[in-house]
Amino acid sequence: MFPYFYWDSTMILLLPALILAFYAQAKVSSTFERYLRVPARNGLTGAEVAREILRLSGIHDVSVEIQGGRLSDYYDPRRKVLKLSSDVYNGRSLAAQGVAAHECGHAIQHDVGYAPLAIRNSIVPVASFGSQLAFPLFFLGLFLRGEFLMTLGILLFSAAVLFQLITLPVEYNASSRAVTVLEGHGFIDRDEARPVRKVLGAAALTYVAATLMAVMQLLRLLALAGIYRDDR
Template identity: 45%
Template structure:
């Protein structure tokens, strides 16, 4: 019966999640490409914009580094580094400045001990456990004759992944909000460029929303397949 569940009607949930994730990925890349072709009026690079924002926030200790890839930008609270991708670091586009400002928003969250960010960091060890072992534990439970204890443990571990992604949402939206507010009151971009920044950051935020929906659908599928002890 479990085998039927894997390939039965519940498999539609996986397909829906995949479609949502692919659309979100296309949407963020489409918007970044669109506004990456729009040079900022002041010609400020992503790296220079980040340095300006960090210094004004009293974060001179945060180092800015170039990393390979496209849209691989991130802030590392462990070593206090702002990592800007090749598509952001030297670019003077509106998109690059928006992405750099967003990552600065994370650095400021770290500086102010923003509660959701602290919670997300605290969840990392448990989430790593859940993402790596939830499915193997469920499958082990099936192999051992539908061992409901192992199956339920696996489902709860997978639920931690969903929880982590839910907690990530306010962290990302708040960082984007900080970025827009900073850029709106600075000389890094003009007022007519702010809506473009908002569009880029909104598209990026949708990828996190899509991740929550996709993973939640996978969790629902696991519950539908394995959640009934009578099965």
């Protein structure tokens, strides 16, 4: 009655996203490692660059802090803090300065009221709630033949997909702002901009992979729901 419990043919929908995810992770790691060994001519650390970019942008209420992990850098708009991994915070490389500038790009977005960032921040609770409960509800509905639970699971996961879709322009815009400010204020020379773009481009690819995975997962849920309806 439900052959996809034993062999779920819809899993094939995820293969392109899985392949891209593995490639993106390998690409960002190798690119970051490569340019982590290339010192920036200005000799500044990532933390120093971040603080100076914030100052030049007229942002005086955002702190810059170090944290553990690798490539774990992020901007927290609620606490107004830039969290930089040790490689970025203390690093004097093009990779470190590029990543630090990217996170500053998010702080600048927040400061100027960049609409996609505001939308993304507003749906974080719904997207988080949806990503946690969507699959349990959907497959419980599939097992119990409860179409309402399946539909609810799909709707909740749609919020997570929307979050990923909005994240793409937010991340690309932050990277664009990063390169512009690094070049515009003379932190890096023109020939140094290309490596910085490579680092940020590789990082952006991970968001593309995450978005593709979310979209394909949604299509998979819709396909499974269609199979269920056909079998009734």
